Each structure stands twice: as C-alpha cells, then as structure tokens.
Ligand code: HEC
C-alpha cells in the first residue's frame with residue numbers, strides 16, 4: 001500500500017516539472033517582444049488604413065504598439081488549424097518567399113479545389129483604407145481576414161469551430177492575453193490580430209527605395225540604376241504627374257483619400273477599381289466590381305495589388321492569365337481591348353469613377369519617352385521599352401522582406 005503511494009508520489013514528482021504531454025505549443029516564437037512597427041517612408045504616409053487598431057474590441061490594457069497583436073496574427077496566419085481539414089493556412093496561398101502571393105493562376109483550397117481568382121500579393125496594406133480584394137467587396141481588413149477562413153473553397157471553417165479549436169490549442173490563450181490584456185479568445189480579436197499582422201507587412205527596402213532616398217526626386221536618374229532601369233523608370237512615371245502613365249494608376253497620390261495631388265512615388269498600389277481592358281466586355285466573364293455593386297458602370301473593374309515585388313508574384317492579373325511580365329507589357333502595348341468601361345488613362349472613354357476627370361492619355365507633353373503617349377488605346381511599347389520597363393519593375397523587389405524572420409512560419 002505504502003510503497004505504491006510512495007511510488008506514485010515519486011512518479012508525480014518526476015513528472016511535475018515536465019510539461020504535460022501535448023501541452024507544448026506547436027509554434028515557436030523568440031523570447032521578448034518582436035518589433036512590428038511600420039518603417040518610415042521617404043514621403044511620409046497618406047491617409048491610408050490605421051497603423052494601429054481601432055480600439056472597439058480591445059479591453060484594457062491594450063497593446064499600444066500592436067506588436068503583440070501582430071505576433072498573435074503571425075501565428076494565426078501560418079496555422080493550418082484555421083482550415084477545415086487542418087491542411088491550409090493563409091500562408092499556403094500567401095507565401096513569404098513569393099512576396100505573400102503564390103505561383104498559381106488560381107490558388108488551391110483546403111480540399112484541392114481552385115479559387116475563382118489569383119492570390120493577391122500582400123504588401124503595404126496599412127496604407128490602404130479599402131476596399132479589399134480584386135473586386136473591392138470587403139470594406140476593411142478586419143472584415144476581409146475572416147472571409148478566407150469561412151470561404152467554402154479556401155479554408156472551409158466556420159467561426160465557432162475555429163474558436164473551439166483555438167481555445168483548446170496550447171499556447172494561444174497566452175498570446176491572446178499578451179495582445180489584449182486577458183486570455184479571452186473571440187472572433188473580433190482573431191480578426192484584429194490577423195489584420196495587424198497583415199498591416200505589418202510593409203516594404204521600404206528595394207533598390208528603388210534606396211535610389212529614391214538618394215535623389216528625393218523620382219524623375220531624376222538614380223545613381224545606382226543602370227541606364228535600362230532609369231529609362232524604364234521614366235517610361236513608368238511618364239513626363240509629369242498629370243500625364244496618363246503606368247504610375248497614374250499604380251502609384252498613390254499625396255492626398256490618398258481623395259486620390260489627388262502629386263504622386264507619392266514610394267506608394268505603389270491603388271485604392272480604386274479600374275478597367276484596364278483585359279476583355280472587351282462582350283463575353284460573360286468575371287464582372288469584378290460590377291458584380292459587387294450591381295452597376296454596369298463598374299463592369300470589368302478590378303483593383304490591382306501593389307506592384308512592389310511584382311517580379312516575384314507571377315502569374316499576373318485577377319485570373320492569372322499572364323505568366324510573365326513581358327506578357328503583361330505586350331498586353332498594355334497592343335492587347336488592350338475596347339471595353340465600354342475602359343479607363344480614360346488607357347484611351348477609353350469611360351470617365352466615371354476613375355477620378356481622372358476625362359483626361360486622355362494623349363494629353364500632356366510628348367517628349368523623349370514618346371512611346372508612352374498615344375492617341376490609340378494602350379501604350380505602344382517597343383521590345384526595348386518592354387525590356388527597360390521590366391528592368392525597372394525588378395528594382396521594386398524587396399529581398400529583406402521576403403527573408404524577414406518576423407514574418408516567417410513559427411510552426412517550423
Ligand atoms: C486557398 C488560397 C487562399 C487562402 C488559404 C487565403 N487566401 Fe487570401 N487571397 C486569396 C485569393 C485568391 C485572393 C483574391 C480573392 C478575390 O479577390 O476574390 C486573396 C486576397 C487576400 C487579401 C486581399 C489583398 C488586397 O489587396 O485586397 C488579403 C489581405 C488576404 N487574401 C489575406 C489572407 C489571410 C489573412 C488569410 C488567412 C485567414 C488568407 N488570405 C487565406 C487566396 C487565399
């Protein structure tokens with residue numbers, strides 16, 4: 001009797017310091033706080049999305065810098081537990097090595113089915129107030145991040161099951177406590193943490209950024225650029241901020257909310273959905289924003305992801321139809337279709353909603369890079385123009401970002 005009691009006591013004592021089996025978190029984080037604060041930008045920030053979170057769902061004491069929330073968001077982002085059959089995480093379709101896009105025309109969901117559209121690269125969304133997705137159907141990042149989890153093709157998990165799983169999963173209660181002040185696990189907190197992590201993915205460290213920091217002027221030649229890269233940059237930005245150019249759609253303006261003012265040349269990305277003439281609108285294809293607003297004026301309009309890291313995010317466009325940047329440029333050169341909603345900046349006649357006040361691409365001065373000014377549709381480009389534009393677009397790759405350990409998979 002007594003020896004059994006002693007033996008179990010000894011057994012208990014030897015077991016006590018060891019974690020109960022299965023209670024170790026599956027993820028590994030470094031000790032201490034990880035700094036997710038957004039890096040400084042040469043031209044400051046526009047009025048894009050909030051850098052820190054709205055406080056509505058944050059009991060005291062909140063996490064003022066957002067670091068703990070972003071850390072929790074990082075774990076959630078990489079956790080396949082958020083999909084029905086535990087195979088698929090956000091990172092399955094948003095891979096860090098590919099600038100948070102994937103390499104498929106359409107992504108593969110948790111049970112092998114394909115998504116309707118190409119995965120969007122994630123970068124600099126702290127600068128973007130919404131709308132989100134190719135068709136702008138989501139108004140905020142907190143709303144957006146819950147959608148893939150519940151999407152029947154992407155992750156297929158209902159939110160109640162998600163919460164039950166997270167509540168019984170070792171390690172999460174502590175991450176929620178650090179991020180929100182107490183260990184309650186609820187849906188708004190999951191959304192807030194995921195959104196915070198997504199906002200933390202910011203890019204400022206490409207060769208382009210270094211050149212811009214040196215000259216402070218996007219139209220000056222960058223000393224570290226080759227002639228081809230500098231020429232590609234001139235083609236991309238056109239003669240002036242008022243002229244129709246690649247930049248007029250793919251670079252934000254100083255007053256982001258109204259999309260007005262001079263270009264803010266470190267802010268690649270667009271806030272509006274536009275029609276870039278991928279299709280002529282006659283066949284019943286993806287209507288993009290038009291299917292969301294049910295307005296024919298929005299037919300075939302899409303929001304392009306940021307062109308930062310574009311060399312890493314092939315294939316291109318909402319349906320991944322172009323495998324290479326050269327295919328994209330051949331399209332802009334002679335493949336643009338006369339969709340009734342084609343944006344004026346590409347030579348269309350549709351003036352609504354583009355914020356471009358009816359200006360046509362042949363407005364403004366013609367000069368050395370005359371190939372970008374045209375009275376037809378699209379931007380006719382020679383093979384040298386295309387090569388130089390590609391050389392320029394490749395300078396937007398941020399090699400630090402794709403290797404940054406703060407964004408890496410903590411389950412490895
Ligand atoms: C199965 C692949 C897949 C998974 C898993 C997935 N996504 Fe996506 N993601 C996509 C696709 C495809 C789109 C574009 C969808 C559309 O516009 O219709 C997208 C769009 C986005 C965008 C929009 C970016 C923008 O600029 O508007 C963000 C942010 C995003 N996903 C984050 C996430 C997060 C966070 C998760 C995990 C909770 C996640 N994704 C899971 C494929 C996926």
Ligand code: HEC
Nearest residue numbers: 245246249274276302304305316317318328332343345346
């Ligand atoms: C009228 C505005 C407009 C102009 C001008 C414009 N684009 Fe685009 N661009 C878009 C839109 C909208 C999309 C997304 C279209 C879609 O997928 O349906 C896009 C998509 C792209 C993509 C693919 C992005 C991705 O992640 O798949 C690249 C690359 C690109 N554009 C480069 C350029 C270049 C280079 C120029 C100049 C030659 C240019 N664009 C001119 C509006 C424009």
